[in-house]
Amino acid sequence: MAGAPPHPGLRGRLVPPPVGAGGARRPxxxxxxxxxxxxxxxAPALSQAIEADRPGLLFAGSVLDRGRIQIELGxxxxxxxxxxxxxxxxxxxxxxxxxxxxHGLEVQVGHSLVNHLSETGQGRSRSETGFGDLSxxxxxxxxxxxxxxxxxxxxxxxLPTGEGPFTSGDPLLGLQAQAVWSIGGGLSVGALAGYSRAxxxxxxxxxxxxxxxxxxAIDSSWAVYAEAAYSPRFERTAxxxxxxxx
Numbered sequence: 427m428a429g430a431p432p433h434p435g436l437r438g439r440l441v442p443p444p445v446g447a448g449g450a451r452r453p454x455x456x457x458x459x460x461x462x463x464x465x466x467x468x469a470p471a472l473s474q475a476i477e478a479d480r481p482g483l484l485f486a487g488s489v490l491d492r493g494r495i496q497i498e499l500g501x502x503x504x505x506x507x508x509x510x511x512x513x514x515x516x517x518x519x520x521x522x523x524x525x526x527x528x529h530g531l532e533v534q535v536g537h538s539l540v541n542h543l544s545e546t547g548q549g550r551s552r553s554e555t556g557f558g559d560l561s562x563x564x565x566x567x568x569x570x571x572x573x574x575x576x577x578x579x580x581x582x583x584x585l586p587t588g589e590g591p592f593t594s595g596d597p598l599l600g601l602q603a604q605a606v607w608s609i610g611g612g613l614s615v616g617a618l619a620g621y622s623r624a625x626x627x628x629x630x631x632x633x634x635x636x637x638x639x640x641x642x643a644i645d646s647s648w649a650v651y652a653e654a655a656y657s658p659r660f661e662r663t664a665x666x667x668x669x670x671x672x
Contacts, residue, residue, distance in 0.1 A: 490526030556589030
C-alpha cells in the first residue's frame with residue numbers, strides 16, 4: 427500500500443515510512459505502537475482474529491471478512507536526513523481504513539492525518555504542518571496450504587491531495603506481490619516485489635522494491651518479525667535500503 431511520500435527534500439535520501447505490514451506475523455490482540463478500531467457486522471465475539479496490515483513493508487497474509495471494517499492508527503513515524511550542514515526532520519501520523527469485500531478481496535484507504543516538517547541549518551530554520559496524500563488500494567489474498575505459499579497482490583493509486591511539502595504533486599501508481607511460506611516451529615518467511623511510478627507535470631519517477639521478512643510466533647496472540655528491503659533506481663530516484671522489525 428503506497429502512502430504519502432516524504433518532503434521533496436527527503437526524496438532519494440530516506441526510505442519513506444513503511445506502509446505495508448509484516449506478512450510473516452500471526453494474528454495479534456493489538457498493534458504495537460498503534461491502535462485498532464473495529465466496526466461492522468461482526469458480533470462482540472469476533473469471528474475473525476485481528477491481524478493488522480501495519481507496521482512493516484510486507485502485508486498481512488489475509489483480508490478482512492466481508493462487511494468487516496478495521497481502522498488502524500499508527501504510531502508517529504520519523505524521517506531524518508542531513509546534507510551539507512542542513513538537517514531535515516519529518517514526523518507523520520498515519521491512518522489506515524480497511525473494508526472486507528469477501529471472496530479474498532479488500533479495499534484499503536490510507537492517509538497521513540498530520541505531518542510536521544522542520545528544517546535547520548545554514549543560519550536559518552523553518553517548520554510546517556499539514557495533511558498528506560491519500561491512497562486507495564485493492565488487496566487480493568489467497569491462503570497457503572502445505573508447501574504452497576500464501577499469496578497477496580496489492581494494486582494502489584496515490585492521490586496528490588496533501589498540502590504544501592506533504593504532497594507528491596502527481597498521482598502514484600503501485601503494484602506489489604508477496605508470498606509467505608510457513609516453515610514450521612511457528613516460523614514463516616515472506617518475500618515481496620513491488621513497482622511504483624509517479625507521472626504527471628512533465629516529470630516521471632519510477633522505482634521498485636525487493637523485501638524479505640522472517641516472523642516467529644511467540645504464542646497464539648503475539649509474534650515478532652524482522653525485515654530488510656532494497657529499492658533499486660529506475661528513473662530519477664535514488665537507491666534506498668531499509669531494515670526494521672516489530
